[in-house]
Amino acid sequence: GQKVVLITGCSSGIGLRIAVTLAKDEKKRYHVIATMRDLKKKDKLVEAAGDAYGKTLTLLPLDVCSDESVKQCINNVKDRHIDILINNAGVGLLGPVESISIEEMKKVFETNFFGVVRMIKEVMPDMKKRRSGHIVVMSSVMGLQGVVFNDVYTASKFAMEGFCESMAVQLMKFNIRLSMIEPGPVHTEFETKMMEDVAKMEYPGADADTVRYFKDVYLPSSIDIFEAMGQTPDDIAKCLKKVIESSSPRFRNLTNSLYTPIVALKYADETGGLSVNTFYNLLFNFGPLMHITMSILKCLTCSCLRRRTISPN
Ligand code: NAD
Known part of the structure; x- marks a missing residue:
């Protein structure tokens, strides 16, 4: 029969596209429960879902930051039966840590880390009883490797990677699969809006130097990277579909073969020197040559690195 898939954060971006892609599966293999904090924001999703809305796609309200909301949402699912849980909801945070309050940092962890933990705690016991299920977590390449001025966001994704890598072992004993998806840059409205806000x-x-490095050095090179390598939410949805349809899904799944060489720096030198120095040089020594550097990195994507990466096609 149909698999019940519950997805968090479906009002925009990657979550919306995953919901639509699975609901429009040509063999109708999925019943998608698309969730979002505020159902008033459903219009874009409903429009994109077209005929699938009300058939293979239904909506429920869910705020991953609230115990009560999470419990209520799962209780509203028939028999609390969820075959595939997709933890997509997340928030970004950019900028010098000196100007970010601890409260703001905690909010990022509350969504990106505790939000996922809260969902898993609510859904896992039923999956354990049934000895089946698949939990998917939208991580990021920033869950694997630090990125300057994304310090707190990166830390929240690392926290989740550690949590899930630990959980994966006992879940395996219960025949429950756990998969991380690690996209590089993805074009969403969120990215454009954040960049604009941040520049203002x-x-x-x-201090003035730090602000200058952030605004005049980091931001332009980050925009370059998005332009050179950015994927679409549709690419990520296709990768995720491959992961949930695989007979033996892997734990880690990078989605962007152009970005993979950057991640590979970390694994090529376990002391961390190579990645830290390369990021330093990319940021402070190459400047306008960023795009050339990016082309070289593209050429470095050898076949052995590609194997680590799921392709959307
Ligand atoms: P987005 O802002 O469009 O989507 C995030 C969604 O999460 C939004 O719909 C938002 O309303 C929702 N959300 C936020 N807090 C929530 C809460 N408390 N409860 C329920 N929903 C909540 O951005 P996106 O790029 O589509 O991000 C989706 C996921 O992909 C995030 O986890 C993000 O970290 C990850 N990601 C994004 C990129 C990128 O470059 N855009 C790259 C790698 C990973």
Whole structure:
């Protein structure tokens, strides 16, 4: 029969596209429960889902930051039966740490880390009883490797990678699969909006040099990377579909073969020197040559690295 798939954060971006892609599966293999904090924001999803809405796609409200909301949502699922849980909801945070309050940092962890933990705690016991299920977590290449000025976001994704890598072992004993998806840059409205906001902001508490490195050095090179390598939410949805349809899904799944060489730096030198120095040189020594560097990195994508990466096609 149909597999019940529950997805968090479906009002926009990657979550919306995953929901639509699975609901429109040509063999109708999925019943998608697309969730979002505020159902008033459903219009874009409903429009994109077209005929599937009300058939293979239904909606439920869910805020991953609230114990009560999570419990209520899962109780509203028939028999609390979820075959595939897709933890997609997440928030970004960019900028010098000097100007970010601990409260703001905690909010990022509350969504990106505790939000996922909360969902898994609620859904896992039923999966354990049934000895089946698949939990998918939208991580990031920033769950594997630090990125300058994304310090807190990166830390929240690392936290989740550690949590899940630990959980995967006991879940295997219960025949429950756990998979991380690790996209590189993805074009969503979120990215454009964040970049615009960030450029306008003042950054009190940070010294002038730090603010300059952030705004005039990091931001332009980050935009270059998005332009050179950015994937679409549709690419990520296709990769995720491959992961859930695989007979033996892997634990880690990179999605962007152009970005994979950057991640590979970490594994090529376990001391961490190679990645830290390469990021330093990319940022502070190459400047306008960023795009050339990116082309070289593209050429470095040898076949052995590609094997680590799921392709959307
Ligand atoms: P997005 O902002 O469009 O989507 C995030 C969604 O999560 C939004 O719909 C938002 O409303 C929702 N959300 C936030 N807090 C929530 C909460 N408390 N409860 C329920 N929903 C909540 O951005 P996106 O790029 O589609 O991000 C989706 C996931 O992909 C995130 O986990 C993000 O970290 C990850 N990711 C994004 C990129 C990228 O470059 N865009 C790269 C790698 C990983």
